[in-house]
Amino acid sequence: MSDIANRRRFLGLAGTLGLFGACQSPEGTPSSEAPSRLGSPVSAYGERSRFETVARAMRTVKNPEVSSSRTPLASTHGVITPSSLHFERHHSGVPDIDPEKHRLVIHGLVERPMLFSVADLRRLPSVSRVYFVECSGNSGGEWGPNRGPTVDASHGLASCSEWTGVPLKTVLEEVGLQPEAKWLLAEGGDACRMSRSVPLEKALDDALVAYGQNGEAIRPSQGYPLRLILPGWEGNANVKWLHRILVGDQPFMTKDETSKYTELMPDGSAWQFTFAMDAKSVITEPSGGQTLPGPGFYEVRGLAWSGRGRIEKVEVSTDGGSTWSEALLQEPRFPKAFTRFRFPWQWTGQESTLLSRCQDDTGYLQPTVEELIATRGTSSAYHNNGQKAWTVTSGGTVGPASV
Numbered sequence: 596m597s598d599i600a601n602r603r604r605f606l607g608l609a610g611t612l613g614l615f616g617a618c619q620s621p622e623g624t625p626s627s628e629a630p631s632r633l634g635s636p637v638s639a640y641g642e643r644s645r646f647e648t649v650a651r652a653m654r655t656v657k658n659p660e661v662s663s664s665r666t667p668l669a670s671t672h673g674v675i676t677p678s679s680l681h682f683e684r685h686h687s688g689v690p691d692i693d694p695e696k697h698r699l700v701i702h703g704l705v706e707r708p709m710l711f712s713v714a715d716l717r718r719l720p721s722v723s724r725v726y727f728v729e730c731s732g733n734s735g736g737e738w739g740p741n742r743g744p745t746v747d748a749s750h751g752l753a754s755c756s757e758w759t760g761v762p763l764k765t766v767l768e769e770v771g772l773q774p775e776a777k778w779l780l781a782e783g784g785d786a787c788r789m790s791r792s793v794p795l796e797k798a799l800d801d802a803l804v805a806y807g808q809n810g811e812a813i814r815p816s817q818g819y820p821l822r823l824i825l826p827g828w829e830g831n832a833n834v835k836w837l838h839r840i841l842v843g844d845q846p847f848m849t850k851d852e853t854s855k856y857t858e859l860m861p862d863g864s865a866w867q868f869t870f871a872m873d874a875k876s877v878i879t880e881p882s883g884g885q886t887l888p889g890p891g892f893y894e895v896r897g898l899a900w901s902g903r904g905r906i907e908k909v910e911v912s913t914d915g916g917s918t919w920s921e922a923l924l925q926e927p928r929f930p931k932a933f934t935r936f937r938f939p940w941q942w943t944g945q946e947s948t949l950l951s952r953c954q955d956d957t958g959y960l961q962p963t964v965e966e967l968i969a970t971r972g973t974s975s976a977y978h979n980n981g982q983k984a985w986t987v988t989s990g991g992t993v994g995p996a997s998v
Contacts (some may be wrong), residue, residue, distance in 0.1 A: 597937050600882070608820060608877045609886040610896070617636060618652070622653070622656050623649035623799075624707040627738075630816040631653055632901050637819055638904060639668045641758075644996070647751075649667050649671075649680070649685070650663040650667060650680075651664040651665055651667060651680055651751075652664065652745075652747040652748070652751055653668065653679075653680065655706075656701070656966070659688075659844055660685065660686075660687050660688035660786075661685065661686055661687065661694070661754065662683075662684075662685055663682065663683055663684040663685070663730075664682055664683045665682050665747045665748070665752055665862070666680050666681060666682045666747070666751050666753065666754045667746075667747050667751065668746045668747065668750055668751060668753070668877070668879050668893070668898060669745065669746040669747065669879040669880060669884075669885070670884050671879075672839060673935060674725070674755050674848055674898070674933035674934065674962075675725070675756065675757065675809065675927075675933075675936050676754035676755050676756055676757060676933075677809070677818070678809045678811070678814050679806050679814075680754070680927060680956040680995070681728075681754040681756060681808075681814075681816075682730070682751060682752050682753065682816055682832065683816045683817075683927065683941075684730050684752065684831075685785070685791050685816075686785070686787045686851075686873060687785050687786035687787035687789075688786065689785075689815050689816050689955060690784060690785050690786065690836055690889060691815070692819060692820060692836060693861050694713045694786060694819070694820035695712075697713055697784070697820050697838065698710045698711065698712060698822065699711040699716065699804070699837060699838055699839070699840070699846060699910075700838070700839050700840070701766065701767070701770045701839075701840045701841075701842070702839075702841060703776075703780075703840075703842035703843055704772065704773040704775050704842040704844065705767075705770040705771055705772060705773060705776070705842050706770065706771030706773065706792065706843075707769075707770050707771055709769060709770050709973060710714025711766070713749070713806060713820050713821065716760075716761050716766070716806065716997065717806060719761045719765055719766070719769075720761070720765060720888060720920070721759060721760060721761055721904045722756070722759070722761075722803070723757055723759040723761070723982070724758055724801075724803065724826070724929075725755065725756070725757050725758075725929045725932045726755070726756070726758055726763055726824060726826040726827070726929075726931050726934050726957035727753060727754065727755040727827075727871050727872075727900045727931055727970065728753070728754055728755075728756070728824075728830050729752065729753035729754075729830055729875075729900070729902075729932065730752035730753070730829070730830040730831065731748060731829035731830060731831060731856060731869075731872070731977040731978055732752065732976050732977055733751075733752035733753050733790070733978055733979075733981070734749055734752075734875075734979040734983075735976040735977065736748070736749065736977075737749060737821045737979045737981060737983070738964070738967075738973045738975065738976075738979060739741065739858075739963055739973065740967065742995045743883070743992070744883045744982075744994060744995055744996060745882065745883040745884040746877060746879050746882045748883075749877070749883075749995070750877045750983070753900070755807050755900070755932055755933035756808050756809050757808070757810070757882075758803055758805040758807065758808055758824050759769065759805060759806065759807030759808070760803075760804050760806050760807060760821075760822075760824065760886060761802055761803065761804045762802070762803060762804075762807030763798050763799075763802035763803060763823070764800075764802070766799065766867075766877065767798060767799065767842075772795075772842065773788070775844045776795055776842045776843070776844065777794070777795050777843070777844045777845060778792050778794055778795060778842075778843050778845055778846050778847065779792070779794075779795065779798050779839060779840050779841065779842055779843070780793075780839075780840065780842075780843065780849070781793055781823050781832075781834040781839075781840055781848045782791055782834065782837075782838060782839040782841070782843075782856070783834045783836040783837060783838065784836035784837070784838035785835070789831075789834060789835075789851055790834065790847070790849045790851060791831060791832045791834055791851055791856075792847045792848070792849065793823075793825065793832065793868065794868075795842075797804070797825055797828070801826045801931075802823065802825050803823070803824040803826075803901065804821055804822075804823060804837065805818075805821070805822045805823070805824045806820055806821055806822075808883040808931040815895040817835065817890060818834075818835030818836050818837065819836070821836070821837040821838070822835050822836070822837055823835075823836070823837045824854075825871060825900070825906075826902075826931040826933035827868055827871055827903060827930075827931075828871055828872065828902060829856065829869075829872055829903030829977070829978070831851065831855075831856055833869060834951045837986065838952075844884065846868070852867065852868070853867075856977065857869075857977075858971070858975040858977050858978060859974040859975055860971060860972060860974075860975075861971070861972035863873075864873065866938040867929055869977070870902075870975075871902040871903055872900075872901070872902035872978065872980070873901065873902065873903065873959060873961075873978065873980045874899070874901035874903070874906070874953050874954065874959050874960070874961050874980065875899065875900060875901070875953065875954040875961060875980040876898065876899035876900075876902070876906075876909055876936070876952060876953040876961055876982075876983075877897055877898050877899075877983045877984065878895055878896070878897040878950075878951050878985060879896055879898060879950050880894075880897070881893065881894065881895070881949065881985065881993045882898040882985050882991055882993055883985060883994050883995055884991075884993065884994075885993045886991045886992050886993065887942065887987060887991035887993070888991060889944070889991065890942050890943055890944035890956070891939070891941070891942060892941055892942075893940050893941075894937055894938070894939060894940070895911055895913075895922070895937070895938040895939075895949065895951075896935070896937050897909070897911075897922075897935075897936050897938070897951050898933050898934065898935060899933070899934045899936055899951070899953035900931070900932065900933050900934065901931070901933055901953070901957075901959070902931055903931075903954035903955055903959065904930050904931070904955045904956040904957055904958050905928055905930040905931075905934075905955060905956045906924065906934040906954075906955055906956075907925075907954055907955060907956050908921060908953065908954045909922040909936040909951055909953045909954075910920070910951065910953075911932070911936075911940075911949070911950070911951050911954050911986065912948075912949070912950040912952075913940055913947050913948070913949055914947065914948065915934060915949075915950065915984065915996075916950050916963075916982075916984075919952070920938065922936040922937060922951070923934050923936065923937045923938065925937070927950060930956075934953075936951070941947070942987065944989060945989060946986065946987065946988055946989050947986070948984055948985070948986050948987075948996050949984065949985045949986075949987065950982050950983070951982065951983070952982050952986075960980075961980060961982060962980070962981055963981055963982050963993075964981030964982065966981070967979065967980075967981045972989075983995075984996040
């Protein structure tokens with residue numbers, strides 16, 4: 596029987612069982628959840644069903660102000676991450692900022708140093724764009740032999756939102772750039788004054804000073820009231836609680852881009868300012884921690900993204916990379932955003948190894964972890980975009996695999 600016929604038979608049976616199950620309780624008496632039962636009244640701010648309990652995976656650390664949480668990618672739908680499930684990474688906790696008092700100062704190699712209130716920025720022409728944000732340390736544990744047991748553990752430091760704000764180019768035009776201007780220093784309003792150097796080319800390209808996320812104000816953990824969005828670039832450079840931009844003629848070599856966020860190579864040298872996140876994909880279903888109830892039809896699902904452009908192709912392998920088949924990509928597809936992919940799979944019950952690999956519109960093909968290690972060694976904790984393998988045992992349990 597074909598995959599399509601199997602799928603139709605399964606869905607027809609499930610629909611029939613669901614119809615009778617919804618009308619009667621196990622004893623055949625009317626259900627207490629019948630339509631005549633009055634529900635809850637309207638509320639001032641929406642809440643999810645009490646039956647939905649998906650939450651971020653929290654990292655337990657000695658100092659909770661220096662912490663992170665991970666998006667449960669295997670439990671999300673589509674490409675937009677709910678704001679409440681967007682991953683967090685903090686260096687000194689989440690500040691409590693009054694937007695009425697907050698100011699963004701822009702100074703340095705500019706013609707007119709200026710202070711902008713949040714209200715000032717909201718009056719400027721705005722745009723809304725869908726972009727992912729990924730911590731450069733996402734999948735950092737995948738360099739070694741003990742790879743993440745679940746999608747949350749291996750890839751959960753990545754999320755995708757619709758961001759609303761003012762193009763940074765527009766703001767810089769207000770202050771006027773001097774001819775010597777080449778770099779910016781973006782600084783946050785948190786206790787550690789987290790800061791990063793940004794090339795002027797990026798600032799004048801697609802960077803945003805964002806105040807909105809997924810239709811509402813950015814949440815405090817994501818940078819309220821203002822956040823710098825550098826589409827496709829490592830998360831740490833997307834400075835939260837943005838309160839200062841200093842314009843200069845060279846990078847500022849801050850502590851956040853010298854002691855951290857550089858990549859150590861096998862010869863002892865270090866790569867610095869490796870901003871863009873390369874093409875990456877991961878299968879979210881079936882994935883580590885899940886169990887298949889038995890042989891039959893399954894839809895392999897996952898996410899792909901690239902900091903250099905739009906995802907053009909995703910391939911899936913069910914035999915550890917020996918053969919590959921092209922997956923279906925969900926439209927619309929945006930550059931520098933999550934792309935959802937799907938692939939029909941008829942599991943026979945035999946042990947199988949699932950892999951995905953993606954290609955963006957620059958022609959770059961996602962490498963294997965082994966290919967990354969061959970050129971970059973294992974000392975780096977950043978920018979691991981290697982293929983992620985899952986093994987499905989004959990009993991249906993799913994876990995990480997090395998290929």
